Amino acid sequence: MAPPPTKTEMAPLATAEDALPTPPGIDERLFVASVAKAMKVLEAFDRTSTNLSLSDIAIRTGLGRSASQRFIYTLERLGYLDRDEPTKRYALSRKVFRFAHQAASSNIGLEAAYPAMRELAEQTRETISWVEVDGAEIVIIATVPSTHISSVNLPVGTRFPALSSSSGQMLLAHSAPSHVEKVWAASHPSVPQRTKAANAAEMMRILETVKGIGFAVTEKNMEQGSISVSAPVHDRAGRAIGAINLSTLTTRYDRASAIRDLAPVVARAALKATETLIS
Known part of the structure; x- marks a missing residue:
């Protein structure tokens, strides 16, 4: 662990540029801005940027160099x-x-779905994931890897725009x-192009279609072309709490062929998980 910075190394005290705008709908009497800033520092790290300098963090967070230095030092000491x-x-x-372990181990939807996910993975030999929505994105909560030499790699924590997945x-x-x-309104700019929906109304018509058939299929151009098939898992109240992908x-x-051969078995796995969850 690094020693504390000397007086000559320390950045100046916070300035107005270090302040972040308060999110809409927030009660400022209860909102702790310093906690929000600390979380912003942690969120600066992602799959493509696992190692960052002080300057990188200041730029990514918009906090300014002085505030970034203090939050970095505190988070390192903790x-x-x-x-x-x-x-x-x-x-x-x-x-x-x-935190990731605690979140996954207390996820009752994942707990109910995992046996069906394992069975689906053994049956198809493809990558099987438990997926949930977080705002305008989906996040991979758990994955059973494919046994094929060439396969889609979806590490836990991977995110994609929700409406195009x-x-x-x-x-x-x-x-x-x-x-x-x-x-x-909050989605990535790529969503209209990938979904072919020009506005929210057209997007809702697409969603009504997939809801009616009980599964969704999308294609991605990553390092290799890939196809994703998903079906929802419901809780006792009928809410779609996660998807098997x-x-x-x-x-x-x-x-x-994905619609013909894969969609039915994915839908059956999701139904089995739902039955386990509500039993």
């Missing part, structure tokens, strides 16, 4: 950031995994239109 002395770059520490479409299809409009490569299935 054990949530690691510092590489030769490069003076920072990374999330192993302590952060504590099969899991997101399947889950948002069970949401109120007003919520879908909010998600559309199967991801495969277009070298093994095209869209038509």
Whole structure:
């Protein structure tokens, strides 16, 4: 762990540029802005940027160099950031995994779905994931890897725009239109192009279609072309709380064969998980 900065190394006290705007709908009497800023520092790290300098973090968070330095120092002292002395770059520490483990181990939807996911993985040999919606994105909560040499890799924590993903479409299809409009407004600019929907109304028609058939299928152009098939898992109240997703490569299935051969088994796995959850 790095020693505390000396007086000559320390950045100046916070300035107006370090302040972040308060999110809408927030009660400022209860909102602790410093906690929000600390979380923003942690959220600066992602799959493509696992090691960041002080300057990188200041730019990514918009906090300014002085505030970033203080939050980095605090988070490092608490054990949530690691510092590489030769490069003076920072990374999330192993302590952060504590939260991921606790979130996954207390997820009753995942607990109910996992046996069906394992069975589906054995049956198809494809990548099977438990997916949930987080705002305008989906997040991979758990994955059973494919046994194929070439396969889709979906590490836990991976995120995609919800409306252009099969899991997101399947889950948002069970949401109120007003919520879908909010998600559309907050979505990544790639969503209209990928979904071919020009506005929220057209997107809702797409969602109504997938809701009616009980599964959704989307295609992605990553390192290799891939196809994603998803079906929802419901709780006792009938809410779609998560989706079972199967991801495969277009070298093994095209869209038509994925709908014919994969969608029915994914839908059965989701139904089995739902029955386990509500039993």
